[in-house]
Amino acid sequence: MGRLVPAVTRSLDILELFLEGDGTLSAPDVTRRLQLPRTTVHELLTTLAARSYVVPVPDQPGRYRLGVRTYQLGSRYAEQLDLAAEGQQVAREVAETCDETVHVAILEDADVIYIAKVDSTHAVRMVSAAGRRLPAHCTSVGKMLLASLPEAELDARVEGRDLAAMTPNSITDPGELRTALAGIRARGLAFEHRESNPDVSCVAAPVRDSAGRVVAALSISVPMIRWSEAREAELAELAAKGAADLSVRLGHRARS
Template sequence: MGRLVPAVTRALDILELFLDGDGTLSAPDIVRRLQLPRTTVHELVTTLAARGYIAPVPGRSGRYRLGVRPYQLGSRYAEQLDLAAEGQQVARAVAETCDETVHVAILEDTDVIYIAKVDSTHAVRMVSAAGRRLPAHCTSVGKMLLASLPERELAARIPDGAELAAMTPHSITDPAALREALAGIRRRQIAVESRESNPDVSCVAAPVRDRTGQVVAALSVSVPMIRWNDGRRAELEQLAVKGAAELSERLGHRSAE
């Protein structure tokens, strides 16, 4: 690995400061926060402004905000993103941690479509495939995605009189019961499904967001009932949340924390 260039590192440090607070900074702010010489900061700020990476804030003398150049670079990056490819990489990392089957899925009407999947190495594991379609209300990823819909859109997709197909005796088939379950999922931002799509499997799922904050997918961890208990569920919930957050970050989402 080559040597890091100090001037470039300092310029990037300055740009990353704009991620916090109200998104505006003055040269003295930068000097104080990075503990750099005033002359160095002045030269870096002048260069970044000349190249369009930062720009003066109208009506606020001496303060800067991000310029158009970072937006252009971010837009180009977003254009190159492939949810399935990014999801496969994150799913692989999550599966390596827990050695259970991990999926990433998207919502299409009232079904989910699995766009990424990594298998467990256990002899007893969930059998599925990327590209498979299942009723959303029977899966943890599907319930997570349904819970993320605006109420009006959810009602249009699953009206009160809808007939919900059962995949197992544990599947939710009543729209009112589904809405009650979705309300809980919306509060917790985690979905749990126990033997609703497969009588021998339980799953947990967390939401994946894009750079606008919209939920565009869900990541789940699936576990055979022989390895399912309250302690394991809690562990996998945390892992699903962490994996979904990582995938969200890859898609350009910034946590509010």
């Protein structure tokens, strides 16, 4: 990780102060509560106001409240919450069909985060949890999401990083990973055979938003004792259908 930028940290500290009290603050309030120089506070508030993150309070000279830009960011976050809610519903429907563990995950940097999960009812099943973070290159959802990135963005997330192994089957060579991602792009599905868990295989398909962008991936995870070539083909078809259903819920319309 790179170093923290003090000016950005202080700006965020100021914005978080608005979560308390009546939602309005003056420059002296900020100076006192954050123990910052008055000149620094004035410059930061001026910058935040210029970008509409804070705005002056009408009829209260010198006081500020949160601006429209923070609302826009919050709205975008709410859209992600919608993805989680819709993903949970579709994951439940897929799990009811196959009685295996179903995940929906998003990509963050070089990791995946599971935002929805429905368990199998079998006694032997994958143990995981929504909110868990795993290296993208070790999972079917992660490889599906990496394969969907533009080349420059993929380079930024993968090049120069240590591709750590979670099991002896994990891909740790960048060249091998790129070959695997090319195959995933070609077939539109990603498979993982005991790469993040020595006892589990998975298949994943892409989830698209209204603009056609891949924003998540849906996977089905199966213990090796229930995995076979016939089962793999069946679950691949089901994962693709589940991902397509979730995409439709997000406003995606596939081309004819």
